[in-house]
Amino acid sequence: MTARLKWTLLIVISVVALGATALIGFFAWQAAQARNTSPSAVDTTAAPVTGDRIVFRNTATGEGYGHIASVPLDNPGAPRSLMDVTCDRVAATNDELACLRTVRGIAPSFVALVLDPSGTEKASWPLAGIPSRTRISADGTLVATTSFVTGHSYATIGFSTETVIRGADGSDHGNLEDFTLTIDGAPFTAVDRNFWGITFADDTTFYATASSGGRMWLVRGDITTRTLTSVAEGVECPSLSPEGTRIAFKHTVSGSGPTVHWQPAVLDLTTGDVTLLPETRNVDDQIEWLDDSTILYGMPRDGVPGDTDVWSLAADGSAAPQVFLEHAWSPSVVRGS
């Protein structure tokens, strides 16, 4: 092959490769613009929803993708009321919203926001990594957040989570890593402990997951004494039922690391009985209680990257899962009163 031919071929290859990339980029940009400005794939309404409702992240394509949305609790198929606020995770009470967001940029950053129902910012603070879970205490005074601290994904360090509790005004109630941890009655000081998935019982008591050396515990936390005490083992990402006697969680059925398979389950706090629920797919979400007999959780939609549905399942395992809310993620049940 002559030098001239080699150069010609290289130029052709480069132009084709970079040109194709530019084209893909252009169409992706155009599609993104079109999606953002095209009407939503679901019916929406400007009127705010009050009373009992579900607040969630809208994942329907079109205008309002990624925005906070709400629908009446008794009619989830009704047109969605969209807010002009985007979030990766959302939690809500009647008077406020907790919103975790990824801020795009040359160095992406992550932020937690507390908003009033109209979307006005009341407080905000930076997060250490990618948003994972958020919850608000029933009286609205406390906000819990969990984020994944990831650096370079090829780093050999596994993962690290940061779970903090803040007041709704942004005041710092501490990182769970700084709480005193007691496992099976003995102080536990291993340095590789990780915490995630807070669920509040009231404005001093909460439950969360503690892990160390591949084991996981359900812990009960106390904000005033800054203590965490193990309650049960193998209970991950807890969610306390409205009546406060049961914990819905992700039960590891098989595998670990990338091959892990989680099945939703319910732990009775008084008897210690665990009921596995009839869901065969892998559930990777912090469960939300619709009411005392039904749980909700998000699932990725098959073959549609970036889209998800919220499913419902009987908490006693008596019925198969069914779609509760299409094109939705991070559901939060709000009792308006």
Place this chain on the structure above:
Amino acid sequence: MYISFNNKPSPDEAAEPGDNGSADLAAEPGVKRPRGLRTVSSTVITLGIVSMLTDISSESVSAILPLYITGVLGLSTIAFGVIDGLYQGVSAFVRIAAGYASDRSDQPKWIAFIGYGLSAIARVGLLFATGFGALTAVITADRIGKGIRTAPRDSLITATSSPDSLGASFGVHRTLDNIGAAIGPLLAFFILLLIPDGYETIFAASLAFAIIGVAILGFFVPNTRRVDAAAAPKAPRKKFAWGIVLRGPMRRVLAGAGILGLLTIGDGFVYLVLQSRSDFAAQWFPLLYVGTNVVFLACAIPMGRLADRVGRARVFVFGHVGLLAAYVVAALPLADIASTLLCLVFLGAFYAATDGVLAALAAQLTTPETRGTGIAAAQTVVAVSRLVAASGFGLLWFTLGREQSMYVVAGLLVVAVIAVAILFRPFLSSTRSLIT
């Protein structure tokens, strides 16, 4: 840096150097060249550009992978670190095999081509991978490709460089390589800034850069062979001798690199210590790696030249003082911005003083027939011992805590640097081949 566009070192460059190799400046009469400048062959530059493009390709993807997994696939990233150990092990084995294959077949270019090609093909998979399993497979294929290509490529760099400027050659190559590693993440985040869900565009760009890199390798890098079949058809082919790699000075290099590798716990832990204490480090966490790379690329050529002048073994061993400094700074309760930046500088300098220099050292201490295997063996020892170090440090971290375990490793490293310097004494300041 003077760059020659010949693929063979010019006669005066290859001329016998004087003691300690500082005398290849016997330039032609009339040609006055500043002290310290050496030639770097066009093949080294070309291989550097190939590596640069390949690094843009792989680092752009790895930078956004956590966001992609959580944002698009809707999974938590908890699982991600686990696969790392697996592919590190596979990659180490593949590396030795590829080095050996390159020596035995005498086709270093085409073995390297297979490695680069495999990584490029893996990028096609990215465009179609939709689940975590597929993604894992793609990344594993990419890392295997990396394992295959490294040793034959470094042996090509050696074959097209003057023995006296080997360190500088590797320095030039690693500089270009790390320019790519620094550009990759920035390019990816920039695309995401323009196109909110532009992951597909990033994957396409990654594939494009990989293809161009492979094309440049295929078209413009000569398959520098030891045996010139046309010129000397009857020349007896020298035998491949494992003894060169496993005995004599190379054995000391492998042992020394292994000992130091066992105390190299990985940037990830250093960043985590910084992040746990410093708001600055936490905010810029995704870019700490880029910062280290920038320092690495800025120092690679000076460190390579220094190695050519004062001895590759010496620079390799004492380069670990940079690592030591990074450990100490990370553990000391200093002001956050200063300690973060200092850590990046020390880590970058450490990589600059050890990465290319180790390849140059292994090349210096092996014969042309065993070079690929020798370089691969040294790099594998480093990779495996660092993997052991990372898991061992995990345990230490578990029992002692962040800062204390940093101090323990730093203390051990002081001892190790001295011990390895003694172990390397026969060739510590040598810049010439000891193999005849």
